[in-house]
Amino acid sequence: MQSEYVCSLPQLKELMAYWVKKLHLEAWDIKLEFGNAKDMVLDDEVVGGLTNMLPVEQQAQIKIITNEGWREIDAVFPQDMEVLLVHELLHLAWHPFMPDEDQKTAVMSWHRQLHSTAKLLVELKRGKCEK
Numbered sequence: 001m002q003s004e005y006v007c008s009l010p011q012l013k014e015l016m017a018y019w020v021k022k023l024h025l026e027a028w029d030i031k032l033e034f035g036n037a038k039d040m041v042l043d044d045e046v047v048g049g050l051t052n053m054l055p056v057e058q059q060a061q062i063k064i065i066t067n068e069g070w071r072e073i074d075a076v077f078p079q080d081m082e083v084l085l086v087h088e089l090l091h092l093a094w095h096p097f098m099p100d101e102d103q104k105t106a107v108m109s110w111h112r113q114l115h116s117t118a119k120l121l122v123e124l125k126r127g128k129c130e131k
């Protein structure tokens with residue numbers, strides 16, 4: 001079953017306001033945008049979310065791929081936008097612990113762990129976790 005959860009930019013901004021509070025990120029200035037496939041390339045691969053941040057200034061730009069963006073690359077599994085957003089916000093929350101860019105395996109595990117944590121948080125919010 002695919003877990004597709006698509007929303008408009010204003011809806012996603014509302015969700016961001018919710019998660020910014022929950023994750024105690026109120027000190028950050030965050031600009032949220034949608035991106036298409038060509039805006040969302042990291043290490044030659046199209047990704048669902050991207051964050052550029054200035055940690056000292058606590059400013060960040062978060063881009064989340066649109067559903068059309070997934071279609072451009074014939075993605076088999078369009079992703080849940082709220083999960084992608086929470087993943088990117090967790091990058092802000094935990095950036096001091098991110099492994100060095102050249103430690104490829106550690107960086108991959110880091111993104112994977114952020115992703116499963118984001119998924120869990122969204123499932124808990126939606127009341128979808130089993131007892």
Ligand SMILES: [Zn+2]
Pocket residue numbers: 087091110111114
């Ligand atoms: Zn990541």
